[in-house]
Amino acid sequence: MAMGRNFFVAAIATIVTSVLVPRVNADFQQACVALVSQLTIPSSTVADSSFVEAGTKLTFPNADPTCLPTQGVTSDICRVVLTIATSNHSSTFMEAWLPSSWTGRFLATGNGGIGGSIQYIDMDYGVSLVVEDFSWHSLLTSAVVGKQIPDDFYGTPHSGSYYLGCSTGGRQGWKMVQDYPDVFDGIVAGSPTLAWDNLMSWAGMFYTMILEAGPDGYPPASSWPAIDAELLKQCDGLDGAVDGIIEDPSLCNVQPDIPICPPGSNNTSSCITSKQAETVRGVFEPLFADGTLMFPGLQYGPGLVALIFEIYSTGQFLYMDNWFRFAVYDPTFNMTALTPDEIVFAWKSNPGDINMWSGDLSQFRNRGGKILHYHGQQDQLITSANSNRYYDLVSQTMQLSHSSLDEFYCFFRISGMQHCAGGSGATFIGNVEYTVASLDPDQNVLTAMVRWIEEEIAPETTTGTAYINQTQALGVDFRRAHCRYPYHNVYIGKDDAKDPASWNCVL
Numbered sequence: 169m170a171m172g173r174n175f176f177v178a179a180i181a182t183i184v185t186s187v188l189v190p191r192v193n194a195d196f197q198q199a200c201v202a203l204v205s206q207l208t209i210p211s212s213t214v215a216d217s218s219f220v221e222a223g224t225k226l227t228f229p230n231a232d233p234t235c236l237p238t239q240g241v242t243s244d245i246c247r248v249v250l251t252i253a254t255s256n257h258s259s260t261f262m263e264a265w266l267p268s269s270w271t272g273r274f275l276a277t278g279n280g281g282i283g284g285s286i287q288y289i290d291m292d293y294g295v296s297l298v299v300e301d302f303s304w305h306s307l308l309t310s311a312v313v314g315k316q317i318p319d320d321f322y323g324t325p326h327s328g329s330y331y332l333g334c335s336t337g338g339r340q341g342w343k344m345v346q347d348y349p350d351v352f353d354g355i356v357a358g359s360p361t362l363a364w365d366n367l368m369s370w371a372g373m374f375y376t377m378i379l380e381a382g383p384d385g386y387p388p389a390s391s392w393p394a395i396d397a398e399l400l401k402q403c404d405g406l407d408g409a410v411d412g413i414i415e416d417p418s419l420c421n422v423q424p425d426i427p428i429c430p431p432g433s434n435n436t437s438s439c440i441t442s443k444q445a446e447t448v449r450g451v452f453e454p455l456f457a458d459g460t461l462m463f464p465g466l467q468y469g470p471g472l473v474a475l476i477f478e479i480y481s482t483g484q485f486l487y488m489d490n491w492f493r494f495a496v497y498d499p500t501f502n503m504t505a506l507t508p509d510e511i512v513f514a515w516k517s518n519p520g521d522i523n524m525w526s527g528d529l530s531q532f533r534n535r536g537g538k539i540l541h542y543h544g545q546q547d548q549l550i551t552s553a554n555s556n557r558y559y560d561l562v563s564q565t566m567q568l569s570h571s572s573l574d575e576f577y578c579f580f581r582i583s584g585m586q587h588c589a590g591g592s593g594a595t596f597i598g599n600v601e602y603t604v605a606s607l608d609p610d611q612n613v614l615t616a617m618v619r620w621i622e623e624e625i626a627p628e629t630t631t632g633t634a635y636i637n638q639t640q641a642l643g644v645d646f647r648r649a650h651c652r653y654p655y656h657n658v659y660i661g662k663d664d665a666k667d668p669a670s671w672n673c674v675l
């Protein structure tokens with residue numbers, strides 16, 4: 169995971185897929201094998217082009233151990249592997265997956281965290297839809313190359329270009345919206361790591377806070393469920409239903425009344441000390457430096473206290489640590505006690521232009537581009553409040569009301585969703601391959617975007633599906649339509665919070 173500045177600006181890969189050029193399979197295979205010697209892409213080395221049959225399990229023996237070692241391929245594809253020089257000392261590794269049946273659409277996918285792995289799972293999602301062209305990249309060069317490959321191969325130009333990504337992939341999508349508005353027609357960007365430098369400082373704050381609290385101030389694991397239950401109790405009913413899901417955590421401004429143990433008591437599963445309670449409250453504090461809000465506080469949500477303590481107590485602060493040591497300062501930097509000056513310095517130095525905190529999207533709007541932004545309301549890694557804040561920035565910068573923004577920019581708050589997936593809500597919205605409940609555009613953010621571009625039907629809501637015990641094989645538990653910001657869901661039913669008709673989006 170140790171990586172320098174070039175890593176962030178050069179992590180690129182591209183994948184492509186899509187529709188129907190009627191071709192017999194033998195021709196497709198032959199054309200695919202021949203492609204390696206036919207592609208002429210500046211500054212690139214095409215290593216291989218080979219036919220991969222549906223059902224193949226690809227393995228990546230040379231990949232970094234932090235990348236997924238295998239990926240199943242569910243459609244017949246032509247797999248193109250190449251590297252492109254992005255400067256004299258950096259290059260990007262990229263793949264294009266060209267399905268045997270192509271719809272003419274081009275799709276690029278992003279990645280997560282500070283990962284430099286190719287997002288093979290999203291590539292497979294795209295190609296298996298038969299309607300998608302998938303590309304994955306973080307820079308313009310790869311998008312341009314990615315589009316060229318299918319056009320050359322199929323002999324017809326692609327008809328629409330799409331981007332899909334969550335987390336760092338979501339931020340990469342926003343990079344395209346803000347700085348390269350002509351590259352993609354439709355961008356689906358989830359849980360984005362916008363204001364990256366401040367996100368790193370905010371995440372670093374948990375580590376410092378826990379370290380400073382010491383053993384006395386650190387609530388024992390046995391107490392986490394009780395703390396979470398107490399926090400949930402205070403916020404759950406605000407949407408009208410006590411169902412374990414907080415529809416709009418931004419409405420929950422309570423001071424958590426965490427049960428404090430009476431003196432002498434040692435029942436740590438139901439109460440904590442006042443010093444520990446202080447640590448718990450600190451988890452939800454926004455990050456200020458020199459009186460300026462740098463990053464909003466963690467939203468309340470079920471299980472979040474446990475998740476935060478799990479994440480930050482086990483030394484997993486590599487993201488922030490590596491960022492500060494290799495991008496902002498130098499390898500000797502110790503970020504355990506970040507000062508306000510250092511936080512402000514990181515924000516202002518903005519290495520690799522990574523913050524992407526521009527609210528002017530007029531170029532993207534003017535060229536007819538559409539954005540579908542979503543954020544899980546139970547995100548344990550990037551507080552969802554940051555997405556609300558970004559939407560508000562765009563609204564203020566462009567002087568546009570939400571109804572005007574909806575013409576090209578819709579932001580959905582996915583209640584009960586953790587970081588990019590998972591959680592107790594109706595979180596299957598088709599944002600990644602393993603959260604597809606349906607290809608119906610009303611229930612799938614990717615096909616919703618394709619419909620928006622091709623049929624000019626903007627998404628009103630996005631309906632998620634929850635499975636029993638969050639396990640798809642156990643069957644559907646319930647569905648719920650998620651609202652566009654700034655609308656929020658309120659319960660209007662009588663006795664069935666699982667009935668989608670029991671909910672209504674209001675301002």
Ligand SMILES: *[C@@H]1O[C@H](CO)[C@@H](O)[C@H](O)[C@H]1NC(C)=O
Binds near residue numbers: 254
């Ligand atoms: C590599 O370095 C040479 C000589 O300094 C320069 O002319 C060239 O533009 C560089 N190439 C890239 C891809 O940056």
Ligand SMILES: *[C@@H]1O[C@H](CO)[C@@H](O)[C@H](O)[C@H]1NC(C)=O
Binds near residue numbers: 432433434435
């Ligand atoms: C606390 O624990 C000790 C020993 O484990 C036990 O003897 C004592 O009764 C406990 N006190 C309370 C209030 O539960």
Ligand SMILES: *[C@@H]1O[C@H](CO)[C@@H](O)[C@H](O)[C@H]1NC(C)=O
Binds near residue numbers: 435437438
């Ligand atoms: C600790 O508190 C919980 C919840 O109030 C209770 O169920 C449990 O019996 C208590 N345990 C002890 C040892 O007092």
Ligand SMILES: *[C@@H]1O[C@H](CO)[C@@H](O)[C@H](O)[C@H]1NC(C)=O
Binds near residue numbers: 502
């Ligand atoms: C960083 O600082 C903390 C607190 O002062 C200290 O405990 C830790 O050992 C330091 N880490 C390194 C790698 O120097």
Ligand SMILES: *[C@@H]1O[C@H](CO)[C@@H](O)[C@H](O)[C@H]1NC(C)=O
Binds near residue numbers: 636637642
């Ligand atoms: C769901 O999980 C609960 C709690 O673990 C368990 O009791 C229940 O049997 C599970 N339901 C199904 C259908 O597996």
